[in-house]
Amino acid sequence: MRSVSDLTARARIRDAALALFGADGVAATSVRAVSASAGVSAGLVLHHFGSKEGLRQACDEYVLDAMREGARLADGDLADALDAAAPVRRYLARALLDGTTAATTLFDEIVARTEAWLADGERDGRIRPSSDPRARATTYVAWMLAPLVLGDQVGRLLGGDPADSVVAVRAARAGLEMLTRGLFTDDRWLSAYSGALGENR
Amino acid sequence: MRSVSDLTARARIRDAALALFGADGVAATSVRAVSASAGVSAGLVLHHFGSKEGLRQACDEYVLDAMREGARLADGDLADALDAAAPVRRYLARALLDGTTAATTLFDEIVARTEAWLADGERDGRIRPSSDPRARATTYVAWMLAPLVLGDQVGRLLGGDPADSVVAVRAARAGLEMLTRGLFTDDRWLSAYSGALGENR
DNA sequence: GACTCGGCTGACCATCCGTTCAATCCTCTG
DNA sequence: CAGAGGATTGAACGGATGGTCAGCCGAGTC
Numbered sequence: 258m259r260s261v262s263d264l265t266a267r268a269r270i271r272d273a274a275l276a277l278f279g280a281d282g283v284a285a286t287s288v289r290a291v292s293a294s295a296g297v298s299a300g301l302v303l304h305h306f307g308s309k310e311g312l313r314q315a316c317d318e319y320v321l322d323a324m325r326e327g328a329r330l331a332d333g334d335l336a337d338a339l340d341a342a343a344p345v346r347r348y349l350a351r352a353l354l355d356g357t358t359a360a361t362t363l364f365d366e367i368v369a370r371t372e373a374w375l376a377d378g379e380r381d382g383r384i385r386p387s388s389d390p391r392a393r394a395t396t397y398v399a400w401m402l403a404p405l406v407l408g409d410q411v412g413r414l415l416g417g418d419p420a421d422s423v424v425a426v427r428a429a430r431a432g433l434e435m436l437t438r439g440l441f442t443d444d445r446w447l448s449a450y451s452g453a454l455g456e457n458r
Numbered sequence: 459m460r461s462v463s464d465l466t467a468r469a470r471i472r473d474a475a476l477a478l479f480g481a482d483g484v485a486a487t488s489v490r491a492v493s494a495s496a497g498v499s500a501g502l503v504l505h506h507f508g509s510k511e512g513l514r515q516a517c518d519e520y521v522l523d524a525m526r527e528g529a530r531l532a533d534g535d536l537a538d539a540l541d542a543a544a545p546v547r548r549y550l551a552r553a554l555l556d557g558t559t560a561a562t563t564l565f566d567e568i569v570a571r572t573e574a575w576l577a578d579g580e581r582d583g584r585i586r587p588s589s590d591p592r593a594r595a596t597t598y599v600a601w602m603l604a605p606l607v608l609g610d611q612v613g614r615l616l617g618g619d620p621a622d623s624v625v626a627v628r629a630a631r632a633g634l635e636m637l638t639r640g641l642f643t644d645d646r647w648l649s650a651y652s653g654a655l656g657e658n659r
Numbered sequence: 660g661a662c663t664c665g666g667c668t669g670a671c672c673a674t675c676c677g678t679t680c681a682a683t684c685c686t687c688t689g
Numbered sequence: 690c691a692g693a694g695g696a697t698t699g700a701a702c703g704g705a706t707g708g709t710c711a712g713c714c715g716a717g718t719c
Contacts, residue, residue, distance in 0.1 A: 284486035392632035403604035431593035436641040447638045
């Protein structure tokens, strides 16, 4: 078989869909636009994926697998796993926002892994203890995902060229600085929230 | 004049559009769906806003104004400003992702305000110094915006009921804990990035 | 060579879309 | 009361969309 990596028409369609769905959103992308971008007829797209929704699900599963693979290779922090997501960054961001089942599953898995990783670190003394480990893991993941979702905005402010590696390093370093040395020098804001979980806002 | 607050048809259409655009995205929302949700005819929507694109811009400007108003009332931290965004949370998140001019403007303004606020705090000793103030301000804003963009995911993991105030408090408290006491106990990760700005990843 | 079968196409269809437009309705003004 | 002018409607149109289908093509099988 033509196992020449991935050049089968089906894969080309999927890749084209990933790019267009990510750039413009699923609803704003027509089946014909995908087919044209992949260099095939519109009928073939439906032939392979049944429907536009089927194509979307195939993209979801592909991204889910790719992220799992990336996460498997780089266990420990999830910073490297996020690098693996770069090509499908915008697609993933939209999926997260839309609450796709694949995106939801992925988010859950990442939080679970992170919570375990933080607990390990806490035991080893590398990580400070927390009063609410679940909330901390969730918030931490959301923060790590923020540059992924808001990457265009962050990149624009930290240097014109998007996808510039310098931008990612600057943002990562600034983040690590806050998470290592802290940002606030005293507890004035923190204490305002402590024990105020019953508060109504 | 019928100054009964905001119940004019034009405002009802805008509110309906805000909700539907936020829930499903602009492209996935038809003018007819907006008109039905607002209880008017499709023609009236176009009569008032010229086109669907005009409606989208009107929504953008409305959100921009609302956020500026919210930010003006609560200067200092931007946590309160984000509360003002709750009703249009999903709309804003999509606009940020799509790089709408209004969203871009808003992001820039927030970062500028935050950078100034952090600089003030640094001078007063409330905020720790930074090696890259611009990157820190940008990353900080991205982090504060993360629960807004990923609110559905965060809410799901921190308690079934979305829009539950307890969720927001838990997440906020966990975040403040990390930003006050720090997360990592040593510099192992931070030092890996220090002075490595020429690194290629 | 005859046959098969999956990849692949182009024409076609019903539907929905954004938009236009003439005609109504409502309310205010004189 | 007459009329003017904006708000509002419903029908209509051209175009694009998602989906179906009959059939072509080319490689493998007997």
